[in-house]
Amino acid sequence: MTLRILAIDDSLTIRTLLRQTVENAGFACATANDGQDGVDMFTEVDPDVVITDINMPRLDGFGVIEAIRTGNHNARVPILVLSTESSEALKARARAAGATGWLVKPFEDLQLIAILRRVTGYSGPGSALPGKV
Amino acid sequence: MSMSMQSIRDTFFEECEDLLEALAEGLARMETGAADGECLNAVFRAVHSVKGGAGAFALSDLVAFAHRFETVLDEIRSDRLSLSDEIMHVLLRSADHLADQVEAARQERSIDDGITAGFLANLDACLTEAGFEEPAAEEDFGFSAITLDFGAVPDLPAPDLPAFDLSVTDLPASGLTQPEQVALPPNAPADASQRPAAAMGQRHLIRFTPWPQLYSNGHDPLVLLTSLAAQAEVDITPDLSTLPDLTDFDPAKPCVSWEIAPSEHISAADIDAHFEFVRGLCDLTITPADAPPATLDAPIPPLLNMSAAPVPETAPGDGEPAPAAAEAPPAPQPELDTASENAAPLRRRAPKSEEDAEGRGPKPTLRVDLERVDRLINAVGELIINQAMIEQSVTDLSLPADTEIITHTEDYRLLARDLQEAVMAIRAQPVKPLFQRMSRIVREAAEATGKAARLVTYGEATEVDKTVVERLADPLTHMIRNAVDHGLESAAARIAAGKDPEGTIRLSAAHRSGSVIITISDDGGGLDRSRVLAKAVSRGLVTEGAELADAEIDNLLFLPGFSTAEKISNLSGRGVGLDVVKNAVGALGGRIAISSTLGSGTEFTISLPLTLAVMDGMVISVAGQTMVIPIASVIETIRPSAADLHLLGTSDRLLAIRGRFLPMIDVAECLGFGRRDPAQAPLALLVETDAQTHCALIVDAVLDQRQVVIKGLASNYGAIPGVSAATVLGDGQIALILDTEALTSNMSGLISGRSNAGYLPAVAAASPQPPSPLQPLVTRAQALPQPQTGASHAIH
Secondary structure, three states: OEEEEEOOOOOOOHHEEEEEEEHOOOOEEEEEOOOHHHHHHHHHHOOOOOEOOOOOOOHHHHHHHHHHHOOOOOOOOEEEEEEEOOOOHHHHHHHHHHHOOOOOOOOOOHHHHHHHOOOHHHOOOOOOOOOOO | OOOOHHHHHHHHHHHHHHHHHHHHHHHHHHOOOOHHHHHHHHHHHHHHHHHHHHOOEEEOOHHHHHHHHHHHHHHHHOOOOOOOOHHHHHHHHHHHHHHHHHHHOOOOOOOOHHHHHHHHHHHHHHHHHHOOOOHHHHHHHOOOOOOOOOOOOOOOOOOOOOOOOOOOHHHHHHHOOOOHHHHOOOOOOOOOOHHHOOOOOOEEEEEEOHHHHHOOOOOOOOHHHHHHHHHOOOEEEHHHHHHOOOOHHOOOOOOOOEEEEEOOOOOOHHHHHOHHOOOEEEEEEEEOOOOOHHHOOOOOOEEOOOOOOOOOOHHOOOOOOOHHHOOOOOOOHHHHOOHHHOOOHHHHHHHHHHHHHHHOOOOOOOOHHHHHHHHHHHHHHHHHHHHHHHHHHHHHHOOOOOOHHHHHHHHHHEEEEEEEEHHHHHHEEOOOHHHHHHHHHHHHHHHHHHEEEEEEEEEEOEEEEHHHHHHHHHHHHHHHHHHHHHOOHHHHHHHOOOOOOOOEEEEEEEOOOOOEEEEEEOOOOOOOOOHHHHHHHOOOOOOOOOOOHHHHHHHHHOOOOOOOOOOOOOOOOOOOOHHHHHHHHHOOOOEEEEEOOOEEEEEEEEEEEOOEEEEEEEEEEEEOEEEEEEHHEEEEEEEEOOOEEEEEEOOOEEEEEEEEEEEEEEEEHHHOOOOOOOOOOOEEEEEEEEOOOEEEEOOEEEEEEEEOOOOHHHHHHEEOOEEEEEEEOOOOOEEEEEEHHHHHHHHHHHOOOOOHHOOHHHHHHHOOOOOOHHHHHHHHHHHOOOOOOOOOOOOO
């Protein structure tokens, strides 16, 4: 068992970067092209972490967080916002909506992986998650 | 750069093309005042996504400019800045510059800082107008590849706002790299020598009380405590004293806190770091171990109190659990009201999003390497040839019409045609991006000439072969510049003429009977024909005193050497004349025509084939050779009677048809097969010539009309005058595809190499100058009867 990441971003570049970074670390990565796609895929992918952009067509990152947190499935999944924005107001809004953390683009591979491990407690490819409460 | 990074970089630039296109489209809508909120969002997102991607490749100039650009867009989007003409202009020019920056980045060159600074200054002026002040926090925004900042550096006081930024600057210290120590309760203590500060320093007691929002935001106490335990041996004791009576117990409300007693020293800052992500989502007290243990009733003043600015709704025990939470597994359980309440504005927007999802959701697309498509197209081309061969073989068998194989062959032909059309559709692209680029050209040309001009486009959705779209860019650019520079009058002259001081350039595309028609027109003053003629005479392109029809004068513009010599303005006089445009269009198998009305403007019409791979051809026979003429260029087929043929001079003939006299061109002679008896003309194909008059091509017979696959000759044989390409017919025979354009201009003797004197003795004798190849075209036209009145420029 490994970490499953759902990366939601309307930029193909960022999706590709995230996928590569995550897969290089030995994790599994599903990507969604916008917030609505992300929410639609969420139950099926059943990720261990969601990484979402904020500015997206159809449904923005806040909408994604809200939809997941108020859903019936895996509502407590860690959700990381990955955005070029860094305003405190947006961060506060994301946190109020239920975001677990906020990363500023661009990200660095090792840092992203370390953060994914940290928010999940996952301790390495091939080993199981320490279980959830 | 690794291969994969290089490929992601390529992805980024490809994506930028789409984004810049969306940006241009959105700005165009804003310009017309047709922009709604979603359009503004799309424009903002386009710039934003360019910025996001650029950041990943440390393209700092691009990031900085896109950031400023998007800031202005955000001011507009949030109604703090109203969209004046000036600001619209700044936005459009900024989009142009952004495109330049992307292109520069793609080519790994840099744009002069001064240029960018100018655009930035314009954007800043907009922001000043909006009363915008850059928040201090954003000053250091991502201009370098960001090292994610943790928000609080250990040993510094906690910031006012809850730390939320994620970083891993202290991860080694927090022990996540020691996975074997994550189990709870902690494993045997690590070697104390690895922890020099241990044992000597102050020990602390930690009391950790998660708030409901900690759970609802996806944090997990187990993860937090595990991470702590990985660093030091800790005793973790749940405090169950806060458990309510069973009657009051609500499984959806967290009610547990933990006391954590490290058995060795961990600095308060390190502890702080462990709870960094959840600051503001819990009560966390850290007290020296020798102090009395904290209790909920009488908390000891903490060394560090990380519970910042409590949000009222998130206080434990306050608020009802959401229905969703009630169905979820038991405690500790997120209390979800907070999220719901805070997200209320989002929910109001939800219906719009759904509507978008259904109405305007993007069609799924697939990016395919162009090479693969071309391989497919080639294969289909071969298949069509093969199909024609099979059909031919079957026909040769002279089987009864109801024979099965004949039915199958017919099906095969239809399928092959469907397949071919489907494959061609892959290469078809809307002209929209091309047209959008032209609005920039108009802006720049208007700026350079000091004129006011706007571009209006029609038929942007018209699809043309990708190659055509690509290779039209230069000719169109040139013609658009020409239209602004030469076509439009100055604002003063326009006002004097009672026109809108702002000139309009109209660019349109449409499909018409197997061709694509692109027109470029201006509402300027029209061609000054007397000046054009005078110039042509002075260039030696036209014989002094020649009388030309308006259409012929207009067409002088396309002659090589007409416009290149004189530097007309710093904009258009770039050594490229309309002859180059004409050649470019000709190379695509298209034609260009001009029409002009004095006082009201000039229009260029480009007619292009839909695809460069196949065409409908008329299979003809000339001097025993089988050849193909593009059907699109044939207007009419006539079997002339002897009475219709008129001799002109000793060797040239005219064909009289419905009161008009058309020059006759013997294809066999043009191609060097020898002349036929001038009195013989078995079959005449009426085709259109450059000057929109017609002429008659004399051939022996029409054998067939069929779709032919175009096989280029240029790479093997070079350019052959009069022949544009070749094809393979159903019987395996190779047939040349004739270039009617070149054949009709063969009236001038350009192709056959005949002496002009021999061909047109009267004209050559009358000319005082040595005959230039181009002279006879005009002088001959002069000699022809002109049944038309005025300039008839219609494309047939």
